[in-house]
Amino acid sequence: MRAGVGDADASRYMRAAAPVFDALHEVATRLAGLLMSAGLMKNRHVLDVESRSVARERLGEAKDGYARLDPPPLAFHFHHHLTGAVEKLASALETLDDKLSGLVSAGDPLPPLRSAWQDIEAASRILPGFETVDFQQSCCALHTGFLNKRGGRHGRLFNLDT
Amino acid sequence: MADYSIWILNFAEVPDAATSSLIFGRHNSGTEVLPYAYTLLKGHGKTILLDCGLNAEAHGKVFVDKFNVQKWAHPRDVLGEVGVKPEDIDYVILTHAHFDHMGGLSLFPNATFLIQSGELAAWVKIMAMERKFRWLMGATDPADMIEAIQLAREGRMIGIDGDADDVLPGIDLRVAPDTHTAYSQYVVIRNDGQAASNDCFVYTGDLVYRHDNLHGGMPDDPQYVPNGLSYGSNTKLVMATDEIMKIVGQDIRRILIPHDAAMADLYPSRTTERGHYLVEVSLTQGEISRV
Numbered sequence: 493m494r495a496g497v498g499d500a501d502a503s504r505y506m507r508a509a510a511p512v513f514d515a516l517h518e519v520a521t522r523l524a525g526l527l528m529s530a531g532l533m534k535n536r537h538v539l540d541v542e543s544r545s546v547a548r549e550r551l552g553e554a555k556d557g558y559a560r561l562d563p564p565p566l567a568f569h570f571h572h573h574l575t576g577a578v579e580k581l582a583s584a585l586e587t588l589d590d591k592l593s594g595l596v597s598a599g600d601p602l603p604p605l606r607s608a609w610q611d612i613e614a615a616s617r618i619l620p621g622f623e624t625v626d627f628q629q630s631c632c633a634l635h636t637g638f639l640n641k642r643g644g645r646h647g648r649l650f651n652l653d654t
Numbered sequence: 655m656a657d658y659s660i661w662i663l664n665f666a667e668v669p670d671a672a673t674s675s676l677i678f679g680r681h682n683s684g685t686e687v688l689p690y691a692y693t694l695l696k697g698h699g700k701t702i703l704l705d706c707g708l709n710a711e712a713h714g715k716v717f718v719d720k721f722n723v724q725k726w727a728h729p730r731d732v733l734g735e736v737g738v739k740p741e742d743i744d745y746v747i748l749t750h751a752h753f754d755h756m757g758g759l760s761l762f763p764n765a766t767f768l769i770q771s772g773e774l775a776a777w778v779k780i781m782a783m784e785r786k787f788r789w790l791m792g793a794t795d796p797a798d799m800i801e802a803i804q805l806a807r808e809g810r811m812i813g814i815d816g817d818a819d820d821v822l823p824g825i826d827l828r829v830a831p832d833t834h835t836a837y838s839q840y841v842v843i844r845n846d847g848q849a850a851s852n853d854c855f856v857y858t859g860d861l862v863y864r865h866d867n868l869h870g871g872m873p874d875d876p877q878y879v880p881n882g883l884s885y886g887s888n889t890k891l892v893m894a895t896d897e898i899m900k901i902v903g904q905d906i907r908r909i910l911i912p913h914d915a916a917m918a919d920l921y922p923s924r925t926t927e928r929g930h931y932l933v934e935v936s937l938t939q940g941e942i943s944r945v
Contacts, residue, residue: 514785521791524799525778531806543782602807606800613713613797624716625753625795 501564506619508561509574513622515554516577516612522547523584523605544588551581570622573615580608656845657824658697660855660935661736661944662910662917665707666690666718666726675882676863676913689931690723690754691912692732693857695843697938698823701738703746703765704841704857705912708757713797717753727928729761735932736944745822749859750835751777753795760801767805768821769839770829771813774802776836790885814839823847828901830894832886834860840894842901845936855935856898857910861891864914868895868906910935 522543558578563571583604590598616622671688674681693704708714710726718726729740743762748769749755759767777799780790805811818827826842840858844851862868862881869876878895880888902908907920917923918931922945925931934945 517796518785521781521796521799524796524803525781527803528774528778528799528806531803546782602800602803606804609797609800613716617716624713624797625791625793 499564499566502566502619505561505563505567505571506621508557509567509570509619510621512554512557512561512574512578513612513615515550515557516574516581516608517624519547519551519554519581519585520577520605520609520612522550523581523588523601524609526588527602527605544585547585551578551585554578555582567619570615570618573611573618576611577608577615580604580611584608655939656697656853656936657847657938658695658702658843658845658936659938659941660843660845660910661694662691662912662921662931662933662935663694663732663735664689664691664915664930664932665729665732666710666723668721668723670722672882677866678880678882678888680882687915688863688913689915690726691917691931692729693910693912694733694736694738695825696736696738696941700744700822701742702822702825703743703762704910705749705755705859706746706758706762706765706767708754709759709761712760713795714753714757717757725929727930729758731928732930735926735930737942747821747825747827747839747841748773749840749857749861750838751798752793752835752860753798754793755859756798756802757795759798759805765810767802767811768814768827769802769811770827770837771815772829772831772837773835773839774799774813792885824851828897830861830890830897833891833894834881834884834886836886840898854902855908855910856901857912858898859912861894861898862909862911862914864911865906865916868899868909 526543555578558574561571584601587599587601587604591601613624616624667690668688670685673683673686690707692707695702708717710718717723733740740762741764743765746762746765746767748767751773777794781796783790802811814821814827816829821827824844824847827839828842830838830840838859838861840856840861843855845855846853867879867881870879878892880891884891898909911917915931917933921933921935923931923933924945932945934943937943
């Protein structure tokens with residue numbers, strides 16, 4: 493079910509969920525970057541302590557924000573996928589840390605990351621304004637309908653700022 | 655006789671792209687159709703795709719739905735017009751990591767993908783930036799990056815470091831750093847296989863959107879005009895454009911532009927039943943014409 497304009501509970505939820513979603517998105521992209529470094533470029537960027545540290549910090553922020561969320565029925569489906577993303581990204585980050593610390597039993601962080609991303613994508617399709625890709629400046633997507641009528645958290649279709 | 659048969663196969667379009675997004679400075683100039691197309695090479699026993707489009711049946715559906723992409727067709731139907739199946743693709747050369755060029759990774763199950771290592775490294779760096787830098791991530795889908803990690807593990811995503819000659823027979827890669835993206839590359843096809851080729855084509859990726867980028871709308875008094883969106887330097891893009899022009903001996907017919915429907919006016923072409931254009935740039939001996 494998609495939320496509509498004017499649902500006050502959904503609006504409140506979305507306002508609170510936005511930073512959680514953004515933090516999860518950042519954690520996922522940072523993890524993807526680290527695994528890309530390790531997998532394709534075979535370099536030691538994966539040991540980039542700062543990026544992993546920030547990912548961990550952002551995941552903590554996401555968890556804190558998530559814990560405060562009180563989803564209305566309209567947002568249950570979205571919240572379900574948000575829950576999945578929180579849990580799977582925590583698992584992916586933990587697995588990566590284990591792997592880098594040389595733990596023999598460490599698994600592969602990629603499967604939980606892929607699964608978490610699927611949850612993030614699924615969530616983005618349920619409520620407006622939660623984008624996985626910023627197409628706004630996309631060279632091949634600058635069609636006028638989008639530019640003039642785009643929705644989202646700060647767009648005309650669902651403007652939570654007003 | 656040509657070493658490669660070359661086709662340009664339109665597979666979707668945005669009907670109302672702002673002209674200013676395609677040609678720098680043409681503000682308030684309305685809109686135009688922006689086609690998407692595969693460029694397919696077949697020769698030397700290999701089937702090669704230049705960029706792999708997007709997958710509107712998977713994560714690309716978001717893009718298609720939101721951005722008015724019309725007439726998207728699955729590559730089984732698009733490539734089928736020239737008797738090729740997605741499973742037949744041996745190699746895909748990715749010019750850059752935008753979703754409409756790299757979003758179709760999963761559609762070609764037997765392909766090995768070639769991309770500049772620097773392009774991926776740049777995205778790794780950008781992906782580690784804060785949300786306020788998200789403009790830099792525009793048009794790049796983390797889902798593609800995650801897919802690329804898996805492909806790399808399978809040995810199917812290969813990073814190229816800089817210019818490379820004969821990555822495949824008669825095919826060279828040239829990097830245009832800091833232009834449309836951090837490490838966009840273009841593809842030189844020496845279709846006679848000669849080092850000093852007299853039958854050269856260049857596939858531009860998004861370094862060029864329109865012939866107007868090559869002559870500024872004034873073929874008799876040409877000037878290079880960059881496209882409407884570069885993440886890097888427009889000056890470097892103009893210089894790369896000049897390199898491309900030199901490679902093809904100033905013959906713009908030999909510049910293969912995936913987003914320009916005018917290609918269909920330069921070579922034998924036809925419109926398919928789905929309404930897509932199909933351009934036949936060259937044919938090897940014995941290859942059947944598809945137009």
